Amino acid sequence: MEKYRQYNLILGWGVFLVSLIVYLLTMEPTASFWDCGEFIATAFKMEVGHPPGAPFFMLLGRFFTLFAGGDVNKVAVSVNVLSATASAFTILFLFWTVTHLVKKLFSPEEAASPVAMITIFGAALVGSLAYTFTDSFWFSAVEAEVYGTSSLFTAVVFWAILKWENVADEPGANRWIILIAYLMGLSIGVHLLNLLTIPALVMVYYFRKYKPTAKGVVVAMFVAVAILGIVNYMLIPGLTGIASRFELLFVNGMGLPFNSGTIVYLVLLFGGLIFGIYYTHNHGKVLWNTIILSLFVIVIGYSSYAIIVIRSSANTPLDESNPDTVFSLLSY
Secondary structure (H helix, E strand, O other), X not given: XXXXXXXXXXXXXXXXXXXXXXXXXXXXXXXXXOHHHHHHHHHHHOOEOOOXXXXXXXXXXXXXXHHHOOOHHHHHHHHHHHHHHHHHHHHHHHHHHHHHHHHOOOXXXXXXXXXXXXXXXXXXXXXXXXXXXXXXXXXXXXXXOOHHHHHHHHHHHHHHHHHHHHOOOOOOOOHHHHHHHHHHHHHOOOOHHHHHHHHHHHHHHHHHHOOOOHHHHHHHHHHXXXXXXXXXXXXXXXXXXXXXXXXXXXXXXXXXXXXHHHHHHHXXXXXXXXXXXXXXXXXXXXXXXXXXXXXXXXXXXXXXXXXXXXXXXXXXOOEOOOOOOHHHHHHO
16 A cells, blocks of 8 residues: 555646646736736735635735745736645645545455556546646636635645544544634635535535434434534624624723723633633543534634734725724624
């Protein structure tokens, strides 16, 4: 199996290089005529773009603009390179996902045979390279848009659940679940597309941990949709919504300075989560410990939205919707 692992790494990085070279050679030399110009501007000067802001994408874009060396003529292309690089990494993780899935068609003994490896790697090469040149993905890979980076999060998250599947019965396997939760928290600051992987992740978990039945599949799908709904309709707006209630209580009700309610809310939120992690760990409640840890890292990833409030408070030239308070951030 060592030979299989070597081929998997070499061919995976090979398709990464092919896709990266293709995207860099066909990349936009400047801004495309839609949201791209706005994303480039917000990344370069850390300004506030249209809702919902994509703050983590803005941070990544700012990092890539540093390679422009202060030359404003190279800022646009440097942000375009971010999309090209993220898209190439998407192809890499897609390749490794396909090899993992196709390998399941063979027994452990068969997987090391030449026929099996040709089948596995041939399928992965065809699948990943076909996706490399698909119309929509190629277009988003060569311009300053959020979709290439969002696709990378989607690819890494699904690859991570497959890594968990390999070690699900071993101690510490839940670290992959925590990683997935953190990546999802970060991805909220790029695009919500990544949340659509939740049903697939839940189904992988179900088929790995339980003996499948018709009733079990239906229940697992219901749980998957419920988790998606909770994250999208309760967690994301709810965290900010509760902060706004605290702000009203402390500022209007008690006459305290602005942001005092938000500070108290954050202390209570993180204090409660940390206590929950400590309590469940000490009492051996593995499932609840994993759930609370996952919620904790989602909140940490989601906290990239603090950048929007901070930069809006600085009154940047581009400051759409002016989300400089927790109230305006909620509507933003």
